[in-house]
Amino acid sequence: MESKTITQKPEYGNWVSLGLIRKVFFIFIFFTVVDAALWAWLPGWLPLKITVTLLALFTLTAAIYFCFARYLFSPKGKDVQNQITDLLLSRISWNGDGKALDIGCGSGALTIKIAKKYGNAHITGVDYWDGSWGYSKKRCEENSRIEGVSSRTDFIRADASKLPFADHSFDAVVSNLTFHEVKSIRDKYVLIDEALRVLKNGGCFVFQDLFLFRACYPHLNEHIELLRKSGIGNITFLDTSKSSFIPRTLKLPFMAGTIGILYGTK
Ligand SMILES: C[S@@+](CC[C@H](N)C(=O)[O-])C[C@H]1O[C@@H](n2cnc3c(N)ncnc32)[C@H](O)[C@@H]1O
Numbered sequence: 001m002e003s004k005t006i007t008q009k010p011e012y013g014n015w016v017s018l019g020l021i022r023k024v025f026f027i028f029i030f031f032t033v034v035d036a037a038l039w040a041w042l043p044g045w046l047p048l049k050i051t052v053t054l055l056a057l058f059t060l061t062a063a064i065y066f067c068f069a070r071y072l073f074s075p076k077g078k079d080v081q082n083q084i085t086d087l088l089l090s091r092i093s094w095n096g097d098g099k100a101l102d103i104g105c106g107s108g109a110l111t112i113k114i115a116k117k118y119g120n121a122h123i124t125g126v127d128y129w130d131g132s133w134g135y136s137k138k139r140c141e142e143n144s145r146i147e148g149v150s151s152r153t154d155f156i157r158a159d160a161s162k163l164p165f166a167d168h169s170f171d172a173v174v175s176n177l178t179f180h181e182v183k184s185i186r187d188k189y190v191l192i193d194e195a196l197r198v199l200k201n202g203g204c205f206v207f208q209d210l211f212l213f214r215a216c217y218p219h220l221n222e223h224i225e226l227l228r229k230s231g232i233g234n235i236t237f238l239d240t241s242k243s244s245f246i247p248r249t250l251k252l253p254f255m256a257g258t259i260g261i262l263y264g265t266k
Contacts, residue, residue, distance in 0.1 A: 008153070011143065013134055013135055013144075015081055016070035018067045018070075021063060024063040028056060028059035032056045034052055054156065063129075068249065069255060074083045080108075081248060084256065085241075089114065089209045092174065092206050093265070094171065098121065098170075099124065099172075099175045100114055100172040101163075101169075101198060103160050104179075104181065105155065108132075108153070108197030111124075111125035111153055122152050124156060125154075125155045126156070126164075126169075127158070129157060141155055159182075159193075160185075161190060161191060163195070169200070170198055170199055170200060171200055172203055172205070173196070174205070176211070177208060179216075180194070180213065192262070202266065203266050204263070204265050208252070208261045210259060212257075220237070224237060224262070232266055238260060241259045
């Protein structure tokens with residue numbers, strides 16, 4: 001009998017979740033049904049009918065856009081998600097001795113990349129895992145096992161705004177596109193301060209987020225100055241939204257059009 005070797009592949013998911021696409025399609029169907037009913041049974045009311053027609057068209061456009069964005073982010077498309085994560089990885093300035101923390105680790109993609117790059121390090125991934133992306137602690141552990149780094153990684157459910165670690169616990173702290181997602185905290189600078197709290201003096205940090213999206217980070221330069229005054233002398237901001245591999249279609253403000261990296265040493 002022919003024997004087959006089944007090679008398991010890690011599943012890192014997509015920043016444009018199927019859940020989001022389903023929601024937008026559902027809203028499109030809702031508006032379409034209401035629109036059809038209005039045109040069929042309600043005489044007059046033209047402004048209302050046109051408004052509902054436009055809403056239906058808008059949600060259809062949004063649904064198609066998110067499907068395309070999902071394709072571009074995926075390895076089968078332009079692999080943009082992986083390349084954006086690598087931008088962060090390339091800024092980690094660390095010899096790999098000790099412990100690192102990945103805040104909002106999702107499916108463990110960055111946590112596992114760090115574990116593979118630094119063969120002596122132990123990496124902890126924390127996330128809220130509220131189900132929005134289909135990410136989970138189990139998925140992280142499974143990916144870590146498949147990638148052969150499970151003995152040097154652990155995954156903990158925790159809130160980025162209240163990390164369950166003592167001050168100065170880690171040699172490196174990273175976070176990729178998470179702070180803007182933390183719903184409970186409007187002031188995203190609180191999350192940066194919390195991440196820096198658990199970093200050892202002299203340790204390195206790299207945070208990638210929608211730093212150029214003013215709705216999330218209205219006074220970025222002022223906050224960087226405050227951090228400098230508080231003793232974080234070595235801090236740099238890098239505009240990663242200009243990276244040539246990011247297609248124009250993804251350069252909307254709430255997508256990859258406003259990303260940047262804040263990195264340095266404490
Ligand atoms: C866009 S995903 C990025 C995931 C991962 N960093 C990556 O690069 O693939 C945002 C992540 O933030 C997590 N998140 C949202 N709010 C959080 C919170 N309060 N504490 C910890 N993680 C949170 C979500 O569960 C999700 O995994």
